[in-house]
Amino acid sequence: MSFTLELTPAHHELVRRAHTFAEEVIRPAAAKYDQLQECPWDIVDAASREGFYSPLFYADMIADPTGLSLPLFLEEIFWGCAGIGLTLVLPALALSALNQAGTPEQLARWAPEMFGEPGDIKLAALAVSEPQGGSDVANLQTRAVKDGDEWVLDGSKIWIGNGGIADVTIVNAVVDPELGTKGQAMFLVPKGTPGMEQVRRLDKLGHRASHTAELSFANCRIPADQLLGTEDKLNHKLDKARRGEGRSAALGTFEQTRPMVAAMALGVARASFEYACDYASRREAFGGPVIENQGVAFPLVDIAADIDAARLLCWRASWMAANGVPFHLGEGSMSKLKASEVAVRAAEQAVQVCGGWGYVSDLPVEKWYRDAKLYTIFEGTSEIQRMVIGRTLATEAVKGPQHHQLPGDHRGLSRKFGHGSLARARAGEAFLKLAQKAPDKLLELGGKLASPGK
Numbered sequence: 083m084s085f086t087l088e089l090t091p092a093h094h095e096l097v098r099r100a101h102t103f104a105e106e107v108i109r110p111a112a113a114k115y116d117q118l119q120e121c122p123w124d125i126v127d128a129a130s131r132e133g134f135y136s137p138l139f140y141a142d143m144i145a146d147p148t149g150l151s152l153p154l155f156l157e158e159i160f161w162g163c164a165g166i167g168l169t170l171v172l173p174a175l176a177l178s179a180l181n182q183a184g185t186p187e188q189l190a191r192w193a194p195e196m197f198g199e200p201g202d203i204k205l206a207a208l209a210v211s212e213p214q215g216g217s218d219v220a221n222l223q224t225r226a227v228k229d230g231d232e233w234v235l236d237g238s239k240i241w242i243g244n245g246g247i248a249d250v251t252i253v254n255a256v257v258d259p260e261l262g263t264k265g266q267a268m269f270l271v272p273k274g275t276p277g278m279e280q281v282r283r284l285d286k287l288g289h290r291a292s293h294t295a296e297l298s299f300a301n302c303r304i305p306a307d308q309l310l311g312t313e314d315k316l317n318h319k320l321d322k323a324r325r326g327e328g329r330s331a332a333l334g335t336f337e338q339t340r341p342m343v344a345a346m347a348l349g350v351a352r353a354s355f356e357y358a359c360d361y362a363s364r365r366e367a368f369g370g371p372v373i374e375n376q377g378v379a380f381p382l383v384d385i386a387a388d389i390d391a392a393r394l395l396c397w398r399a400s401w402m403a404a405n406g407v408p409f410h411l412g413e414g415s416m417s418k419l420k421a422s423e424v425a426v427r428a429a430e431q432a433v434q435v436c437g438g439w440g441y442v443s444d445l446p447v448e449k450w451y452r453d454a455k456l457y458t459i460f461e462g463t464s465e466i467q468r469m470v471i472g473r474t475l476a477t478e479a480v481k482g483p484q485h486h487q488l489p490g491d492h493r494g495l496s497r498k499f500g501h502g503s504l505a506r507a508r509a510g511e512a513f514l515k516l517a518q519k520a521p522d523k524l525l526e527l528g529g530k531l532a533s534p535g536k
């Protein structure tokens with residue numbers, strides 16, 4: 083399907099419903115959960131009743147061939163509150179890992195356990211990062227060893243969203259330490275499994291409505307069928323890795339989810355930007371609204387342009403993911419890098435524009451400032467996104483921009499006679515030659531016909 087900026091009626095309706103929910107349900111609860119630093123169960127339940135919290139809702143959005151449903155939805159929800167938004171979306175990140183690494187049977191069996199239903203809400207977590215390092219995924223230490231009909235997990239995970247309170251935790255663990263990321267596999271650990279413990283809940287700068295924890299795994303035994311995918315498939319993957327082929331399941335999940343993290347960051351960027359513009363239009367100093375000073379307006383202008391640029395990158399990457407177009411130039415990382423950095427700048431500028439009021443919790447901008455910073459850290463720091471894009475410079479970027487590498491449309495007529503074609507150029511030249519010899523009236527008519535319109 084071709085990339086388009088034209089939203090369908092379904093997209094408009096999704097945006098309207100998500101925005102209304104963000105404005106009427108999420109925003110009013112944001113300050114409370116930021117202070118309490120607790121999981122907002124009632125809001126998750128309300129989202130579930132609204133149809134915004136279920137595996138089928140996500141499956142439906144991911145199936146949208148335009149790729150736009152999910153980023154449109156996420157931007158609105160995170161506009162409401164990033165911490166509450168993260169709680170709502172963490173099961174979808176775990177679902178993405180289950181979908182990538184698991185069998186269809188595992189997906190059907192476990193996906194409902196990750197979300198629950200209204201009145202019986204469930205949560206899921208994706209546990210990859212470890213205390214000794216999150217960026218260097220090849221250096222993960224949590225081990226998974228097969229023992230009879232069970233897998234035994236041992237190790238530690240940290241900064242895990244919904245960690246310790248999730249009904250289902252997808253854990254990335256090392257099966258063969260010699261093979262780096264390719265020697266890892268994903269395991270599904272249900273709540274209450276002996277050996278999996280929450281060590282502590284982490285006290286965070288922002289996103290405080292999302293529960294984040296450190297987990298330990300000590301002789302944590304799970305049935306063999308809770309390895310995601312089959313053992314045959316794992317052995318095949320390990321054999322391939324020993325021959326230097328294949329890819330990591332965790333890194334594959336991150337590639338898919340980065341444009342989605344970009345959409346989340348855009349929600350915070352837009353909330354901050356809109357608030358700053360509104361405040362600066364109402365706040366008066368030296369006899370007029372402060373927005374009339376270029377010193378106030380110009381930074382907001384740059385942010386307006388950067389938010390739109392980041393959104394276009396996000397939509398492009400989402401469209402590519404939906405249409406199976408590979409990220410040759412690190413397009414997923416580009417979208418996350420730009421959206422996260424504009425979110426930080428927009429929130430900082432919102433604090434600046436609001437002056438002293440921006441620095442105290444009477445206004446929401448100080449919270450957005452704390453929330454925004456996470457986007458340059460999780461799901462790959464900004465430095466890691468630059469590394470991913472950097473790896474393409476010598477091999478792919480030298481071949482030219484992305485659209486040179488996209489498969490062309492081979493419909494002959496458009497190729498031969500479409501706008502900018504040689505045939506049209508030649509016809510135009512012939513027309514001009516003829517026109518020079520034509521009487522004035524005919525010339526005027528020809529000019530009207532040839533005009534591209536005003």
Ligand SMILES: Cc1cc2nc3c(=O)[nH]c(=O)nc-3n(C[C@H](O)[C@H](O)[C@H](O)COP(=O)(O)OP(=O)(O)OC[C@H]3O[C@@H](n4cnc5c(N)ncnc54)[C@H](O)[C@@H]3O)c2cc1C
Binds near residue numbers: 243
């Ligand atoms: C609130 C929150 C929620 C999170 N949720 C989850 C979750 O649900 N599941 C999960 O698995 N993880 C989660 N994470 C972990 C997150 O993904 C990691 O924190 C992140 O990947 C960075 O890893 P690190 O903290 O170990 O930093 P490190 O890897 O120790 O990096 C430290 C610094 O060095 C830089 N750096 C490292 N290597 C290089 C290099 N080669 N070149 C240049 N710079 C480099 C990094 O960019 C960073 O600035 C979460 C983190 C936070 C804060």
